[in-house]
Amino acid sequence: xxxxxxxxxxxxxxxxxxxxxxxxxxxxxxxxxxxxxxxxxxxxxxxxxxxxxxxxxxxxxxxxxxxxxxxxxxxxxxxxxxxxxxxxxxxxxxxxxxxxxxxxxxxxxxxxxxxxxxxxxxxxxxxxxxxxxxxxxxxxxxxxxxxxxxxxxxxxxxxxxxxxxxxxxxxxxxxxxxxxxxxxxxxxxxxxxxxxxxxxxxxxxxxxxxxxxxxxxxxxxxxxxxxxxxxxxxxxxxxxxxxxxxxxxxxxxxxxxxxxxxxxxxxxxxxxxxxxxxxxxxxxxxxxxxxxxxxxxxxxxxxxxxxxxxxxxxxxxxxxxxxxxxx
Amino acid sequence: xxxxxxxxxxxxxxxxxxxxxxxxxxxxxxxxxxxxxxxxxxxxxxxxxxxxxxxxxxxxxxxxxxxxxxxxxxxxxxxxxxxxxxxxxxxxxxxxxxxxxxxxxxxxxxxxxxxxxxxxxxxxxxxxxxxxxxxxxxxxxxxxxxxxxxxxxxxxxxxxxxxxxxxxxxxxxxxxxxxxxxxxxxxxxxxxxxxxxxxxxxxxxxxxxxxxxxxxxxxxxxxxxxxxxxxxxxxxxxxxxxxxxxxxxxxxxxxxxxxxxxxxxxxxxxxxxxxxxxxxxxxxxxxxxxxxxxxxxxxxxxxxxxxxxxxxxxxxxxxxxxxxxxxxxxxxxxxxxxxxxxxxx
Numbered sequence: 001x002x003x004x005x006x007x008x009x010x011x012x013x014x015x016x017x018x019x020x021x022x023x024x025x026x027x028x029x030x031x032x033x034x035x036x037x038x039x040x041x042x043x044x045x046x047x048x049x050x051x052x053x054x055x056x057x058x059x060x061x062x063x064x065x066x067x068x069x070x071x072x073x074x075x076x077x078x079x080x081x082x083x084x085x086x087x088x089x090x091x092x093x094x095x096x097x098x099x100x101x102x103x104x105x106x107x108x109x110x111x112x113x114x115x116x117x118x119x120x121x122x123x124x125x126x127x128x129x130x131x132x133x134x135x136x137x138x139x140x141x142x143x144x145x146x147x148x149x150x151x152x153x154x155x156x157x158x159x160x161x162x163x164x165x166x167x168x169x170x171x172x173x174x175x176x177x178x179x180x181x182x183x184x185x186x187x188x189x190x191x192x193x194x195x196x197x198x199x200x201x202x203x204x205x206x207x208x209x210x211x212x213x214x215x216x217x218x219x220x221x222x223x224x225x226x227x228x229x230x231x232x233x234x235x236x237x238x239x240x241x242x243x244x245x246x247x248x249x250x251x252x253x254x255x256x257x258x259x260x261x262x263x264x265x266x267x268x269x270x271x272x273x274x275x276x277x278x279x280x281x282x283x284x285x286x287x288x289x290x291x292x293x294x295x296x297x298x299x300x301x302x303x304x305x306x307x308x309x310x311x312x313x314x315x316x317x318x319x320x321x322x323x324x325x326x327x
Numbered sequence: 328x329x330x331x332x333x334x335x336x337x338x339x340x341x342x343x344x345x346x347x348x349x350x351x352x353x354x355x356x357x358x359x360x361x362x363x364x365x366x367x368x369x370x371x372x373x374x375x376x377x378x379x380x381x382x383x384x385x386x387x388x389x390x391x392x393x394x395x396x397x398x399x400x401x402x403x404x405x406x407x408x409x410x411x412x413x414x415x416x417x418x419x420x421x422x423x424x425x426x427x428x429x430x431x432x433x434x435x436x437x438x439x440x441x442x443x444x445x446x447x448x449x450x451x452x453x454x455x456x457x458x459x460x461x462x463x464x465x466x467x468x469x470x471x472x473x474x475x476x477x478x479x480x481x482x483x484x485x486x487x488x489x490x491x492x493x494x495x496x497x498x499x500x501x502x503x504x505x506x507x508x509x510x511x512x513x514x515x516x517x518x519x520x521x522x523x524x525x526x527x528x529x530x531x532x533x534x535x536x537x538x539x540x541x542x543x544x545x546x547x548x549x550x551x552x553x554x555x556x557x558x559x560x561x562x563x564x565x566x567x568x569x570x571x572x573x574x575x576x577x578x579x580x581x582x583x584x585x586x587x588x589x590x591x592x593x594x595x596x597x598x599x600x601x602x603x604x605x606x607x608x609x610x611x612x613x614x615x616x617x618x619x620x621x622x623x624x625x626x627x628x629x630x631x632x633x634x635x636x637x638x639x640x641x642x643x644x645x646x647x648x649x650x651x652x653x654x655x656x657x658x659x660x661x662x663x664x665x666x667x668x669x670x671x672x
Contacts, residue, residue, distance in 0.1 A: 065471070118663075119655045120609050122416075122471070126596060130648030137641040240641055245593075248475055261472045293490045293588075297483025303476030304462065311468040 011258045011309070015273045019280055026284040033287050040165065046279025047172035048227045048234070052246070053253040053275045054179045054268065055223035058216040060254055061183075062196040062209065063263030064121035066217060068110060069224040070246035071132035074238075076102045076228030078136045081145035081238035084154035092157020092233075099229035100222045106132060107221010111214035121213065129247070136240045147236035158233050168230060172272075175223065180268040192216060197264025252299055253278055256306040277302070362606040362658070366621040373625060377632035384635060391512035395582065397601075397627030398516040399575040400594055401620075404601045405527040406567040408619045411602055412531075413564055414544040414611030415470040417459060420572045421594035422481035425586075427451040427576035429485040432494025432586035441501045448580070449573035455481055456569015460562035470565075478595070485588035495585040505582025516578050520623075523571075528616035540564070544611030600647055601626055604654045626650075 027034035052069050059066045080099045084090065106128070113124045147155065158167040165173075183189035194202040195209035202209050232238045257274025259266030278299060285292055377384040384390075403420050410417055430451045431444045439447070455477070462473045507515045531537035542550040543557050551557045580586055605622035607614025626647065633643050 113652065113656070117656050118659050119652065123603060123609050123655050124652060126599065127648040127652040129596065130644040130651075134641050134643075134645030134648065137639060142639065142641075248479065251472075251475055252479070255472055255475070261469045291487075291490060293486040294483070296479050297487050300476055300478070300480025300483045303479060304473070307468050307472050307476055308462070308466050311466045 012267060012270045012273060015257070015270065015277065019273060019277050022277075022280055022284065026280075026288055029288045033284065040169070042279055042283045043172075043276075044166050044168045045283060046276055047168040048230050049249060049253055049279060050172040050272055050275040051175050051223050051227050051230075052250045053257070053271050054175055055220035056250045057254050057257075057259050057266055057268070057271045058179070058183075058192060059121070059213070059220045060196075060251075060259050060261060061192050061263060061266055062213040062216045063199065064114065064213050064216065065125065065251070065261070066107075066110065066220045066224075067122065067125040067247050067251075068106070068128040068132055069220060069250055070243040071129045072103055072106045072221055072224040073228040073231055073246070074240070074242035074244075075106065075132045075136055076225040077232035077242050078139060078145065078228075078238045078240075080229045081150060081154070081232050082140065084151045085145060085149045088151035088153075090151070090153065092153050092160075095154055095157070095229050095233075096226060100226040103225015103228060104218055104222035106225065107217045107219070108214075110221065111217030114217065115210045115214035118210070121217075133240065133244075136242075142240060145232075145238040150233070150236065155233050155236060158230055168234065171226070171230070176268055176272050179219075183268060188215070193264050195263075249278060249299070252303045255303055255310070258306075258310055260310065274306075363615065363618050363621060366604075366606070366618060366625060370621055370625045370628070373628050373632065377628065377635070381632065381635040384632060387512045391514060391517070393627060393631035394514060394517045394520075396631065397623055398514075398520045399579050399582075400598050400601060401623035401627075402516075402520050402523060402575045402578070403568070403572050403594075403598050404605075404619055404623060405523055405616065406564070406571045407598055407602050408527070408605065408607055408614060408616060409531060409537075409540050410564045410568050411599075411607050411609060412544045412611055412614045413540045413561060414547065415463065415561060415564065416474065416599070416609075417456075417565060417568045418471060418474040418595050418599075419455070419459060419478040419481055420568060420598055421591045422478045422485075423452050423455040423569055423572035424576040424579060424591040424594065425485045425588060426455060426481040427573040428580045428586040428590050429488050429494070429588070431577070431580055432497075433488065435497050435501075436494060439498070441498050444498070444501060445504075445577060448577040449570050452573020452576060453566055453570040456566040456572070457562070459569065460565030463565065464558040464562050482588065485590075489586070489588045493585050493587045497580070497584055501581050502584060503581070505578045505580070516582075519578075524616060524620050528620075531616050541612065544608075544613075597626070597647070600651045603651060606654075609655075 023033065032038060052073070056066055056069060076099045079102055080095050083098065084095065110121070110124050110128055113119050114121045158171075160167050162170060183192065191202075191207050191212050192215075194205065194207055195212035199209040202212075231243055235242075253275035254266070254271055255261070255274070256277055257266065257270035257272070259271055259274075281298055281302070282292075282295055285295055285298075374384075403424075407417065407420065427448045431439075431448050434444060434447055459470075459474055459477055462468065462477070463470045504515055509515055509518045531540065539550065539555050539560060542553070542555060543560055547557050576591075579591060583590070601622050602614070602619055603609055604626065605614065605619030607619065629646070629650075630640075630643050633646070634640075
């Protein structure tokens with residue numbers, strides 16, 4: 001198969017085409033949507049979803065699912081915000097690193113319960129979804145951390161612009177490249193695909209699928225923690241309901257991007273495009289004067305359609321034993 | 328998901344060592360029996376601690392009030408038990424409740440009578456359930472992903488219809504189903520739940536339908552080869568879950584007397600927690616209705632007792648989360664310890 005034909009048939013290409021078409025159609029109604037500053041704003045607004053979806057993707061590749069990302073985000077967001085109140089002089093980059101570490105710890109708890117105790121990941125993260133969010137309440141007795149209590153460095157760091165893009169966007173780009181490199185070119189990434197694609201075969205080749213899943217949960221947790229800081233500093237408030245229910249959008253981004261819930265199938269570019277699709281829809285609705293109340297219904301329809309389309313694609317994949325060298 | 332892999336990986340070795348297993352390998356019946364007993368003991372403990380801590384707990388009227396906050400969820404948990412045993416899951420139940428409630432609200436505004444609403448709610452639920460089941464079976468995609476999609480879709484329709492508004496013009500007499508009492512302190516909701524629990528218990532444990540549900544959950548391929556129309560059974564189970572979500576919606580809407588698009592938010596998690604706490608294997612194949620029945624009371628009385636002690640709702644969810652993880656971890660750990668002992672002996 002020539003490269004161009006296989007490129008055109010890939011679902012990532014189709015998805016990118018749909019996103020461009022969508023942007024163009026919205027641009028017809030509201031030309032302001034087609035300006036570079038608008039593109040920058042949409043990308044920056046979607047960057048948190050992109051980062052979370054990348055973490056979720058690593059878990060889904062190993063046949064797991066992480067429902068606790070939004071709760072992890074909310075808890076680490078609250079902790080970093082309280083840290084900013086207690087130590088206003090801390091620079092933003094330290095907050096970022098600490099948030100990632102805290103998230104990593106929470107992700108490792110999920111991973112250990114899955115790996116060492118052997119509880120299904122959906123049950124573990126259903127439990128920690130409640131626990132991580134519930135723990136936020138007693139931390140401050142339910143009180144919010146408001147923007148006037150946060151330090152300027154805490155709020156300012158992610159808004160710092162470099163070459164026209166803010167730190168939110170740069171982080172999303174860098175993390176996407178890093179995850180892509182690891183998944184596509186590092187031995188660890190191949191192990192993740194093997195663990196999810198066929199766990200039994202993975203065992204026979206010396207890979208412990210549950211251990212790979214543990215590492216995936218650590219990655220997902222660390223990225224969720226990182227996003228905890230980004231989210232709280234972006235919206236300048238930390239409270240119990242931060243990002244409530246956002247885990248479903250994260251999983252939706254993965255599903256739209258063609259990450260198979262059955263494990264072992266999915267690419268970083270698809271994941272990023274899936275998140276971008278949701279971000280474009282979210283930002284387009286108010287631009288063309290549609291009530292934001294339509295957003296949930298639209299993403300529901302999109303997920304269902306994506307699921308059906310992906311199901312067809314995967315079935316064909318399964319029958320082909322040897323992939324062409326160009327794929 | 329993970330443990331299922333481990334089980335499939337361990338299975339060949341286990342059957343080699345012990346010959347051909349004569350029963351289901353996932354959870355021996357003696358452990359299952361113990362699980363309900365453990366739950367009952369735990370329930371007694373919850374009641375005892377509550378009585379010790381609050382003088383207001385052990386009052387028939389108070390206890391009757393306590394049943395209101397879990398019977399609607401428990402009614403959905405019954406068909407969900409069957410669905411999870413068959414190896415599927417439905418995350419869209421809370422959204423179905425919301426959509427059915429929105430439909431009833433719109434109908435009530437248009438002048439529908441109580442009788443019409445009573446039919447409409449479950450009917451909308453049934454339609455949603457059939458759509459879920461059709462998507463899952465016709466395209467053979469995992470139920471968890473389909474129902475995450477329809478979860479957004481169904482609740483999204485509520486937001487499109489209602490926005491930030493609410494329906495509250497329900498006809499006279501509609502309030503009976505969520506607020507009325509059949510006799511003394513026994514509410515209509517509670518009596519309905521008891522009757523339904525008995526019916527579901529009989530269906531699952533005493534009919535061939537129930538045996539087939541277990542068969543499908545344990546091995547869909549083997550079930551298919553033994554003449555069970557697996558896809559049709561799964562469709563029926565999804566339809567049942569939808570139907571009873573619609574019924575729960577009637578009760579909830581009647582109890583609250585109003586419909587907002589965020590009605591019953593996050594109930595799917597509590598309902599699934601109830602089922603899993605009741606000893607149902609999240610990967611399918613095992614579980615009992617009595618277990619889920621007791622688990623409903625455990626969760627209901629636990630949250631009610633904490634409410635009497637002025638513990639905020641969000642802190643209760645921490646405890647429920649711990650309970651869920653512990654409920655699954657304990658049998659796994661016990662199984663690991665006993666098998667380790669057997670190996671060393």
